[in-house]
Amino acid sequence: MKINNSILLYLSFVLILINQISISQAVKCVDYNNPNYYKFINPLYNNRAYCYIKANNASDISESILYAQSINRGVSIRSGGHSATQFSMLNKTVNIDLSSLKGIEIDVEAQTVVVQAGVQVIELYNATTQYLLATTAGSCPTVGMGVVLGGGSNYFGGKYGYMADNVLEFTVVLEDGSIVKANPKNKYSDLYWALAGSGGGGFGVVVDYKIRLYPIPQYFYKNTIRFDIANLDKALSLLDNYVRSASEDTRENIYANMYSQLTLKSANMTPSASITFFYNGPLEEGDIEFRKLLTGFLCPPSNPTCTPLGKVTTMDIQILKKTFWEVISSMSYDNNPLRQFTKGRFIKKLSKNDVPKAINDFYKYSVTNIINSTQLLKPEPLLNINQAIFYHGGKQNQERTGSVDSPFNSFAHRGDDAMWSYTIVAQYNNTENDPLFSGLRKLVNSKLSSFGDKLNNNYPDDEIDDWQSALYVTKSNYKKLQDIKLKYDPNNYFNYPQSIELPKK
DSSP states (O other), X not given: XXXXXXXXXXXXXXXXXXXXXXXXXXXXXXXXXXXXXXXXXXXXXXXXXSEEEEOOSHHHHHHHHHHHHHTTOOEEEESSOXXXXXXXXXXXXXXXXXXXXXXXXXXXXXXXXXXXXXXXXXXXXXHHGGGTEEXXXXXXXXXXXXXXXXXXXXXXXXXXXXXXXXXXXXXXXXXXXXEEEEOTTSTTHHHHHHHTTSOSOSSOEEEEEEEEOEEOOSOXXXXXXXXXXXXXXXXXXXXXXXXXXXXXXXXXXXXXXXXXXXXXXXXXXXXXXXXXXXXXXXXXHHHHHHHHHHHTTSOOTTOTTSOOSEEOSOOOHHHHOBOHHHHHHTSOOOOOOOEEEEEEEEESOTTOTHHHHHHHHHHHHHIIIIITOTTOOSOOTTOEEEEEEEEOOGGGGSOOBSSSSOBSSXXXXXXXXXXXXXXXXXXXXXXXXXXXXXXXXXHHHHHGGGTOSOOOTTSOOTTOSOHHHHHHOSHHHHHHHHHHHHHHOTTOXXXXXXXOOOOOO
16 A cells, blocks of 8 residues: 555654653753742843753653754753853753752772762762761852862862862763763773863753762861962962972872952952961871961061061861861862853962952952942942962873873863962842943953963853863874764764864864
């Protein structure tokens, strides 16, 4: 019996329709106009998905991908919602929300944890520190596990390397909806290599991460030096020289960062400035190392009339000692939906004079042209301009090799050129003041080359031209990522403005 083409076409249409209905019944795609979903989305970018799906497991993610493909839509992936450029929420896509994936499975004997993508850093530490176990993670308590893909650095990075260096296995949903395990020893070892450190490169959707844990002491040494921002050049030089003159063992045990903040409550519009010092080792050793750093900030006994460069509140170890849970939970992590832009670079040399000069220029501009400006159209009670410098030394910036000729993951920011990183975050509330903050943004962009030309993978910059080199450092590293992208996502289905491109034909 012959069946004409029109009947075949009709049957094909019916089958497609049935497939769409079955998928849509399995996963619920909520209309993009739901105001509650966008409550904590950075309103400066104002991206709006076609719809969003709250995934509860790997099967939901797989079905979400297939559903999006069935209606000719791309996808965007959101876990913690911390994307500095809102790449986690793209216009007209099906947004797959992983924030409900909160599973944490700890194997105390094996010292490993399997953590799902929606878990926040503070939730991970709340679980692991109960067993005096921890690993490197992100520096912000509310960042999601997507931080692993871009490196992940905090207090433990010096001793244990980046978070990406400690991933043992990924569970990944691929473009065709299949669910695979990628680790260094199975047939997906190349996918494992690419995922560990390339940022959200666009290879698939990671469901969970198996991560190595380490025993930690009950208490850590943590102290703070406060100083006048006018002395930033001297303070950064002292910090840089201390770290570079320290032994390799000391570099692995310490964590130090510089933090300064300008708000409307800042006294005389002068931002506060401080250096936080953390020691991952015996309290007494931490005290000794901190005193070495502090010495340069104090007056010598032979000069009683001098003014100290910095000051501390106490040197009493019993007051200073903190459990790691006390350290991480004391950090500010307000999720107010403010308009916000973030910029950053790895720093080649912290003691370069143009680094502190640029930081001070940003604050001076902010005071003159924003806070004291007659053009400020609406008051900004929640205005914050934060600048920070983070430590990436120790095992983090050592070359990591899995074989003679190949690094064991794709995170390429290693060596002395990547010992420090800089970040500025400007937050405000009112759309009417966009032009003033746009001026600050332009100034920051014009001076970022003073810091360096490489980007932290977890702080992408949507205004940089050569992002391939900035994020992935070498052509060979990027070429290898492109080849793996072609293998696992040949149609470039997982794509956004700075995802790994397919190789040119």
